[in-house]
Amino acid sequence: MTHAHPTDSFGSLVEPATLRIQRRLPGPIERVWSYLIDSELRAQWLAAGEMDLRAGGGVEFVWRNDELSDSAAGRPPEFAEEMRMHCPITAVRAPHCLCFLWQGGGEVRFDLEDQGDAVLLTVTHQRLTDRASRTMVGAGWHMHLDILVARLQGRPRPSFWEGWASLREAYDQRLPVEA
16 A cells, blocks of 8 residues: 655755754643653653653663554564563653653754744654665665654554555655765
């Protein structure tokens, strides 16, 4: 199945190894913040896992992407049913900012900004050192955020793996060969 993706929903490289992707979400900001920090809510769009919400604390991400939509169809063979990662938290400014180190290098930052009855969520993933990582991470964040948007808007969640595969191809075409 081919998925259409609005052009303005794609992440972009703001520096050679830094991907930024944004979504406008229904507020209030505290509601969106809870989807970042609460394991049960985060599991509905990204990954479950306990969080020690303080600089110097940590978060464990437990991905079960098959459970993010009604169908597990299309999971690539190189991906397990469950993946885990522990990330040290580097900064917290509730309910506006959460930063953590990404296992294997890099840093992820979530910024939330009030915009009337909506919230602008900006995800910045730094130190993506090779093109394959930028393509895979871009497709991953994009698909996870599409599921978050659907969840917060009360719409059915799109198929994670089908969407991710389509987005991986799209990011491969969109991102520069040399960053």
